[in-house]
Amino acid sequence: MTVGEHLGVVAEDTRVATHYFAVDHPGYVGWRWSVTVARAARAKVVTVNEVCMVPGEGALLAPPWVPWAERIQPGDVGPGVLMPTADADPRLEAGFTGGEQARDADPAEWSQIRAVVAELGLGRERVLSVFGQDEAVERWLLGEGGPDNAMTRQAPGHCVECAYFVRLAGRLGRQFGVCANEYAPQDGRVVAVDHGCGAHSDVVESAAGVELPRPVWDTLSLDEITIFD
Template identity: 45%
Template sequence: MDAVSPQPAPELAPVRPVLAEAVELARAALVELGEGEVGAHLGVTFEDESAATHRFDARLPGYRGWQWAVVLAAVPDSDHVTVSELALLPGPDALIAPDWLPWDERIRAGDLTPGGLLPPRVDDVRLVPGYVATGDPVVDDLALEVGLGRKQVLSLEGRLEAAERWRTGEYGPDSEMAKAAPSTCEMCGFYLPLAGSLRVAFGVCGNELAADGHVVYAEYGCGAHSDTELPTGAGSAQFEAYDDGAVEVVALPAPVVVVEEDPASTD
């Protein structure tokens, strides 16, 4: 039995010979089904004293690694076998569809396009109620001025989630760029710290030639740090300067003229 998929311990019990030997009966049932070519017999497994399942390779387009399962039955002490059930089942290496996700969980970072609408999840723990307008123009204008005019603001969970995502992202301290940088963003003149509690560890890069406009971790860094200095000196002293506009005069040896004698002159 080749390529038989792993089975639980009860299914490893011996199959009655009358059921185990009915391979052609099981194959004939699949051929009669008419769903395509039936491949090699993969084995038979024990169901109970009166039933066993034969498995065949399913050679159907788009069903790589799937198997036909044919359940055969025979009452005790009987040599008459009948077909109980036919099914197409995934094998251990089957190509199957991914688990289903609700539509509101399928969106990933970068999926939002211009003009698209993406409301927050219902009861999103990342958001908490913000300032609610009182109707007093003086109070409400002051609230807007100090940034309290939003209906919802980030909760503690929302800030921590964002901070962890930024810290472990492309502009975090463990990125390849940061590891090769001579200094950190918190010491850079292009570093614009965020407001609020995130100010301690995050800012925005203001260097158009670096991570311009991206939130960067304070301990991130790059080669475009404001204190970066170019190596001093006029170049490597290992090689002489090469001037491709100069003309080099090379003296060539005088050519040697070989005079051949006329054979007629020797007579």
């Protein structure tokens, strides 16, 4: 790899300067040779301190470094892949299991407590926080199951009026449910109450009668035949 023409010089400090030279190689377009030289006080000889290649205008560079925690994207977690949950994840908060009360509670009373805990969707060490719910609401509203898309604008009705709409429980159920129509594009996915599609349950096929052509051979009418006068 050869050194090209001199491109300029920059004074870095007292008796320290950096000279730039072009790189004559098709694989390093836009890169420059950087040669830093210095001269000690009362010295007559210049010393080469550093020689390297530095990118210039139009140089091909690697993408910026992204930490691993920020590289993960929705859909990246596949079979056998584990994604640890951060200890301070703002989307989660402490849940209620009732285990700390099991020893002191009456068996019958504890059975009722467990039934209520299960009905409320608790019984877990961590549950979705209000912040996590709000994030999900914003993401779902902007997604394909939200209200602002071409599918909804051309739909005959909204999901909240559809028989295939299964509303979510809890706070999120005010705005969302799950589609249970196997022919709908959002089957098995979360949809907003004001989302819509062409597979709405109110779309009923009209049973119109079909007019049949006249028979080629008339087998219905009777002909009067006189045998004897």
